[in-house]
Amino acid sequence: MRQAIQSGAGRAMRLGALFPVLVASAMYAEAVAAQMQAASPLAGAAAAEAWFGVPLPPGLTPHVLEVIAERGAAPAVVPRGEEQYGELAGARIMADLETIVGFSRESRTSREVGEGLLWGRITGLPSGTRTVEWAAAELRRAGIPGVEAQRFGQAEGASLALPLSWEVRLLADPAFGAGSRDVVLESAMPLTATSLPEAGLTAPVVYVGTASAAELTHIDVRGKVAVQKASPQGHTVFIRDPVGPRAEDLLERGAIAVLTIVDLPGNLRVRDMGCGGGICFNLGGRDGLFLERVMGESAALGRPDGVRVSLRLESERFSGLSAQNAVAVIPGTSRADEYVVINAHADAWFDGAGDNGDGLAVMVALARHFARPEMRQERSLVFVASAGHHSTGLSGPGSFVAMNPDIMRGAVLVVNLEHTAQRHITPARSEHADGHREWTMDAHEAPIVAGITNRAPLLEGLVRRGIERYGTNFVSGPNTMASGEGGSYVRAGAPVFTAMQGPPMYHTTGEVLEMVSAPGLERMARFMAFFVREVSAAPASEIDP
Numbered sequence: 001m002r003q004a005i006q007s008g009a010g011r012a013m014r015l016g017a018l019f020p021v022l023v024a025s026a027m028y029a030e031a032v033a034a035q036m037q038a039a040s041p042l043a044g045a046a047a048a049e050a051w052f053g054v055p056l057p058p059g060l061t062p063h064v065l066e067v068i069a070e071r072g073a074a075p076a077v078v079p080r081g082e083e084q085y086g087e088l089a090g091a092r093i094m095a096d097l098e099t100i101v102g103f104s105r106e107s108r109t110s111r112e113v114g115e116g117l118l119w120g121r122i123t124g125l126p127s128g129t130r131t132v133e134w135a136a137a138e139l140r141r142a143g144i145p146g147v148e149a150q151r152f153g154q155a156e157g158a159s160l161a162l163p164l165s166w167e168v169r170l171l172a173d174p175a176f177g178a179g180s181r182d183v184v185l186e187s188a189m190p191l192t193a194t195s196l197p198e199a200g201l202t203a204p205v206v207y208v209g210t211a212s213a214a215e216l217t218h219i220d221v222r223g224k225v226a227v228q229k230a231s232p233q234g235h236t237v238f239i240r241d242p243v244g245p246r247a248e249d250l251l252e253r254g255a256i257a258v259l260t261i262v263d264l265p266g267n268l269r270v271r272d273m274g275c276g277g278g279i280c281f282n283l284g285g286r287d288g289l290f291l292e293r294v295m296g297e298s299a300a301l302g303r304p305d306g307v308r309v310s311l312r313l314e315s316e317r318f319s320g321l322s323a324q325n326a327v328a329v330i331p332g333t334s335r336a337d338e339y340v341v342i343n344a345h346a347d348a349w350f351d352g353a354g355d356n357g358d359g360l361a362v363m364v365a366l367a368r369h370f371a372r373p374e375m376r377q378e379r380s381l382v383f384v385a386s387a388g389h390h391s392t393g394l395s396g397p398g399s400f401v402a403m404n405p406d407i408m409r410g411a412v413l414v415v416n417l418e419h420t421a422q423r424h425i426t427p428a429r430s431e432h433a434d435g436h437r438e439w440t441m442d443a444h445e446a447p448i449v450a451g452i453t454n455r456a457p458l459l460e461g462l463v464r465r466g467i468e469r470y471g472t473n474f475v476s477g478p479n480t481m482a483s484g485e486g487g488s489y490v491r492a493g494a495p496v497f498t499a500m501q502g503p504p505m506y507h508t509t510g511e512v513l514e515m516v517s518a519p520g521l522e523r524m525a526r527f528m529a530f531f532v533r534e535v536s537a538a539p540a541s542e543i544d545p
């Protein structure tokens, strides 16, 4: 099998190298292919095997991430005098994270959304409710009196659009080799929640590279499904621009749909980067590799439009939903009408171990820490397990702000824990047997941005001390970022401190438990306990100068 791939790839490369421009001309390419076939003893061998002898993609394995992770995580630093805080230990927080991820897994096995291709802790659906109710129960169990699950309804006229069922199917053709059968690309993830007619949509695919204007000058995408490629170098959101706008541009140029290969480890579903109202799907790395190879082989045979795809998509809009935030207040000892709000969103797509299972687990650990009688602070502390920001018309922070005017009036700072303890992964030196690049995990967490909306020197100083004291992997560039979750608090006039990672597994099926570092959870929890203690004792004029 691998022999056949190599000979096939070699042939395609020779073609490309010899005739870099003319390959675009179907007639010429056909003539060249015929010549190659006559000249090479290997010619014809590849096409005799199904799909040119290219190995079929592996399908999608839920809850698994294919990354080299043989060496463990760097241990947490425990400064002298903090040894007794067992509630902040990594293993303790990890146990909670397993519970939180369990709500997502249940969402998949119960097929909460359509055929179970999309799952998560979805605000407005039972998985979201279970997660927030679990958080409320843990806050109560920590000994905090008066914990509330504050319920609210979906905004008038708003609806949550979710894809229920879909398929991206590559259609077999006898010319691809004997025994070629249709291949369903299991990593496909729709980015728009529209529905196609029942018959679906079938068209040839056309490869457009990164879909820059320079590339598209030579490519006619009209009536075809355009295939663009994105290679995230960090957070997938960092490539929303240009990937999203370029998908929209392809649709404007007449493409009937866009497939975006997101080149990440394994074969992951990626729920990120839209294309306006058109039809677009993301594909994982392995499906992308297969598609690229068979398109190359077909082009080399003089059939640049030979690969055709059939798309199916069914979606639904949900309205009239409700959700809740879990809210716990630990009254301050001397300035009880001044508040430090500690927020973590409970909602997630897929397993969501890092977005935001880790942030939520750390928030619960902090509540246990500050619920200890000897850890009471001068200011009141408010812990919010927020319904989050994924479900249209059900804003967790927006509802908290609206439903708790007294707290917001007295809020000296909002701390938002959002993606806090994922390990860092990068492309590895090595490749898999099929040529797909491996990825590897290192000993530390992915870089953490510390967003300080008011740039207060006191808060900046605490971030610096956190690096020295706990080894927290904060990035160097100062930042006023407050994220989607923090936006409602900023609009309410409160200064916001956000701890946020941007790892490549963001909103993918690969963001699994194994991505999260137990020592990293402890590092963040210990840093945050320190940060909150310091803030709680600081003059208001220094917290928000």
Ligand SMILES: [Zn+2]
Binding pocket: 345, 355, 356, 418, 419
């Ligand atoms: Zn998030």
